[in-house]
Structure formats: C-alpha cells, structure tokens
Amino acid sequence: MAIDSSTGAHGTRQTRKAAASGWIGSALEYYDFFIYATAAALVFPQIFFPKGDPTTAIIASLATYGVGYVARPIGAFVLGHWGDTHGRKNVLITCMFMMGLSTLAVGLLPTYDQVGLLAPALLVLLRLIQGFAVAGEISGASSMILEHAPFGRRGFYSSFTLQGVQAGQILAAAVFLPLAHFMDKDAFNTWGWRVPFLLSAVVIVAGWIIRREVEETPAFTAETRQHAVPRAPVVQAFRESWADMVRVGLCSLMNVIPVVATIFGAAYAVQPGYGIGFEKDVYLWIPVVGNIVAVLVIPYVGNLSDRIGRRLPMAVGSVLAGLLSFGYLYAISIHNVPLAFGLSLLMWGVVYQGYNAVFPSFYPEMFPTRTRVTGMAIAQNIGTAITALLPALFVAVAPPGASNIPLTVGAITLAITVVAAIAAMTARETYRVRLADLGNKGARPVDKDDYERLRAQAVSGRTLSTAG
Numbered sequence: 001m002a003i004d005s006s007t008g009a010h011g012t013r014q015t016r017k018a019a020a021s022g023w024i025g026s027a028l029e030y031y032d033f034f035i036y037a038t039a040a041a042l043v044f045p046q047i048f049f050p051k052g053d054p055t056t057a058i059i060a061s062l063a064t065y066g067v068g069y070v071a072r073p074i075g076a077f078v079l080g081h082w083g084d085t086h087g088r089k090n091v092l093i094t095c096m097f098m099m100g101l102s103t104l105a106v107g108l109l110p111t112y113d114q115v116g117l118l119a120p121a122l123l124v125l126l127r128l129i130q131g132f133a134v135a136g137e138i139s140g141a142s143s144m145i146l147e148h149a150p151f152g153r154r155g156f157y158s159s160f161t162l163q164g165v166q167a168g169q170i171l172a173a174a175v176f177l178p179l180a181h182f183m184d185k186d187a188f189n190t191w192g193w194r195v196p197f198l199l200s201a202v203v204i205v206a207g208w209i210i211r212r213e214v215e216e217t218p219a220f221t222a223e224t225r226q227h228a229v230p231r232a233p234v235v236q237a238f239r240e241s242w243a244d245m246v247r248v249g250l251c252s253l254m255n256v257i258p259v260v261a262t263i264f265g266a267a268y269a270v271q272p273g274y275g276i277g278f279e280k281d282v283y284l285w286i287p288v289v290g291n292i293v294a295v296l297v298i299p300y301v302g303n304l305s306d307r308i309g310r311r312l313p314m315a316v317g318s319v320l321a322g323l324l325s326f327g328y329l330y331a332i333s334i335h336n337v338p339l340a341f342g343l344s345l346l347m348w349g350v351v352y353q354g355y356n357a358v359f360p361s362f363y364p365e366m367f368p369t370r371t372r373v374t375g376m377a378i379a380q381n382i383g384t385a386i387t388a389l390l391p392a393l394f395v396a397v398a399p400p401g402a403s404n405i406p407l408t409v410g411a412i413t414l415a416i417t418v419v420a421a422i423a424a425m426t427a428r429e430t431y432r433v434r435l436a437d438l439g440n441k442g443a444r445p446v447d448k449d450d451y452e453r454l455r456a457q458a459v460s461g462r463t464l465s466t467a468g
Contacts, residue, residue: 078135091140
C-alpha cells in the first residue's frame with residue numbers, strides 16, 4: 001500500500017499547527033457567532049424591538065438569530081467555491097475577517113428607542129454578514145485538518161475543529177456571566193451587553209496571527225501543481241456527489257440539539273412571557289458547563305471513530321440526544337435547576353458529541369479533494385439553516401403559557417434526530433479509505449490489519465501519511 005511522502009518532523013509540526021489553527025480559529029469565530037445567539041435570547045427582545053408584546057418580541061429576536069443561518073447557504077456557495085479554487089487557508093482567513101468586523105459592528109448599533117425600525121434592520125443586515133462568513137469556517141477548517149492529518153488519525157485531529165466551536169460557546173456565555181451577574185438590569189441592557197461584541201477586535205488580531213502560520217494542505221497543493229483545480233466546483237459537486245450532499249444536509253439537522261439547549265431553552269427559561277422564572281445568570285451556566293464537558297469528551301469520541309468507524313457514533317449519539325431533550329425541557333418546565341443542569345450535561349455535553357465530534361471527519365471524507373469544501377459547506381449549511389428556523393417554530397406551536405411545551409418540542413426534536421441517524425447509516429464508511437480515494441464510490445477500504453498497523457504507527461508518530 002502506497003504511503004505518501006508527508007512524513008517526519010515537518011509533517012508532525014504541520015499536522016499540529018493545522019489542528020491548533022482549526023481549534024483556535026473556530027473558537028474565536030464561533031465566539032462571535034454565539035454571543036449573538038446569547039444576546040438574541042437574553043437581551044435583544046427588550047432593546048431592538050417594540051416592548052408592547054413580549055411574545056412578539058421573543059419571536060422577532062429569535063427570527064433575527066435564524067436569519068444568520070438563512071444566509072449560510074449563500075455563503076456556502078461562494079466560500080465553498082473559494083476554498084476549492086483558492087485554497088483552504090485563504091478561505092479561512094477571509095471568513096475570519098468578515099465575521100470579526102460584522103460582530104464588532106453589532107456592538108455599536110443604536111437601539112429601537114433611539115432610531116426605531118432602523119435598529120432591527122441594521123441588526124438583520126449584520127447577522128446576514130455573520131451567517132455568510134461562518135458558512136466557510138467548519139468546512140474549511142475540517143478540510144484543512146483532514147488533509148494534514150495522518151492516516152488512521154483523521155477522526156481524532158478533525159474533532160479539534162468542533163472542540164474549538166464548543167470552546168467558543170463557552171467563551172461566549174462566560175463573557176456574559178459576570179456582566180449579567182454583577183451589573184444591574186438597566187446598565188446591562190444599556191451598555192453591558194455591548195462589551196462581548198466589542199471584544200471581537202481582539203478576535204480579528206488573534207485569528208490573523210494564528211492562521212497565517214499554517215501551510216496550505218499537500219492535497220490542495222498537489223491539485224494546483226497538476227492543474228486539477230476545478231473551475232466550477234459547485235457544479236461538479238452537485239453532479240458527482242449529490243447523494244452524499246443530501247446525506248450531509250439531513251445529518252446536519254442534528255443542529256436541533258444545540259438549538260433546543262441554548263436558544264429555545266434560554267428563551268423558555270428566562271423570558272417573562274413563559275413564566276418559568278430562571279435567573280439569566282443561573283441559566284447561562286447551563287451552556288457553559290455543558291460545553292466544558294463537551295470539550296473534554298470530543299477528542300475521545302473522535303479517536304473512537306478512528307477505531308470503530310464514523311457511522312455508529314453518529315447514529316447512536318443522534319437518537320439518544322433526541323430522547324434526552326424531553327427530560328431537559330421537562331426539567332426547565334418544573335423549575336428544577338439541578339435536573340436541568342444534569343440532563344443538559346448528559347444530552348449536550350456527552351451524548352450529542354457522538355455526532356458533533358465525528359462529523360468534521362465524516363463529512364469531508366464523503367467528497368474528493370477537488371470539491372471537498374464546496375460539497376460539505378453547501379450541504380451542511382442548508383441543513384443548519386433549516387434548524388435555525390426551529391426556535392420561532394417552537395414558540396409558535398408551544399407559546400408562552402402552554403402546558404405541552406416539553407412534549408411538543410421534544411417530539412419534534414426526536415423526529416429530526418432519527419432522520420439524521422438514518423442518513424448517517426446509509427452513507428459509506430470512510431475511516432479506512434485513503435485520502436486520495438475519498439469521494440470515489442468504488443474505492444476499497446484498507447484491510448483492517450493493515451489499517452491498525454498504520455494507525456498504531458501514526459499514534460506513535462513513526463509515520464505521518466496524509467494520503468494513507
């Protein structure tokens with residue numbers, strides 16, 4: 001079996017640099033994305049929309065959150081094309097600057113009381129830019145790490161992309177915690193909420209310093225040298241890999257779990273219209289602690305997927321997380337903070353990671369190098385765009401005061417996770433397929449014994465094949 005020449009100390013450094021870049025870059029960029037999500041649930045209904053009807057304000061605020069996801073498929077077409085024609089590193093730096101500058105601008109916006117309807121209009125515009133920018137982050141970072149990673153360790157190294165995303169969520173909620181706890185309500189709603197957005201200036205500088213140090217991947221560089229870079233990767237992806245794009249889109253509906261845990265859950269727990277009465281700073285600890293657990297679990301699940309495959313952890317994690325959503329919402333409904341904490345840790349911090357830790361390797365492994373970023377970006381962002389509309393749907397079908405909220409929202413959540421699990425199980429298993437053969441429907445996986453031998457060598461650092 002052929003092993004490429006990406007071995008030795010240089011390969012080791014680049015693998016680690018790529019993983020670190022994916023981790024830190026995703027953490028910083030998703031910090032930007034999720035501080036908006038937190039503010040949309042906790043603050044924006046009071047300051048960017050009319051105060052007459054709290055239910056309408058909640059729906060409008062959550063809809064502006066969803067707008068960012070609506071923009072993601074558009075960004076995926078553009079940034080996916082960019083990543084497959086200009087390189088993984090290039091698209092990641094572009095995404096970072098767009099995200100950082102748009103988030104910084106949110107922190108400078110006037111409120112509804114100051115400029116009326118112009119305030120929510122500007123908020124929607126900036127959220128559209130955020131959504132456009134983030135569309136290329138995970139697909140670009142996952143492809144970058146995957147193509148630098150040694151054969152037999154792709155699942156482990158690629159999982160650092162999502163570990164960074166979870167760390168970004170921790171940071172987003174953690175920045176709000178001292179502000180929500182120590183500031184009085186008027187000061188927090190007037191200027192305190194702006195602080196996390198203004199800190200994006202630091203994100204821009206830090207992200208640039210980190211990402212400029214990583215080399216372009218050997219796989220993309222080889223395509224460039226061979227003049228094999230596609231002129232229209234979007235067309236090629238749809239023509240050659242449409243079935244896998246459908247699978248990725250359906251699997252990406254698993255984004256319903258963080259939607260339930262952090263967006264709808266936050267509105268359900270703290271907004272006055274629901275009458276649940278959680279304190280904002282108390283509820284904010286739920287995503288913080290849940291994500292801390294996730295950060296610890298993710299590399300172990302990624303490593304597990306290198307041993308038993310991608311499909312089983314994806315399917316099991318999906319269905320179990322859907323089942324646990326019933327208990328989590330019920331705990332909020334009875335105002336049982338310890339139970340809500342415990343079920344959040346189990347649902348989101350542990351079980352959901354069966355999906356979350358594996359898809360950064362599983363999705364890009366479905367596509368060949370020439371359309372990898374495009375195929376993953378378009379399909380994943382269409383799936384997540386659909387789930388981003390769910391908070392407003394949940395509020396509509398289970399409005400404030402309704403007694404059926406845990407059952408109704410839980411049933412919708414479970415149905416979606418079952419669909420995602422079925423989609424994962426219909427895909428080809430890819431963990432033993434060589435990088436050069438990924439996306440080739442007729443490719444034969446490496447023999448299990450040979451795979452285990454090569455994987456053991458990669459773990460020990462004796463070989464660092466990026467092609468396998």
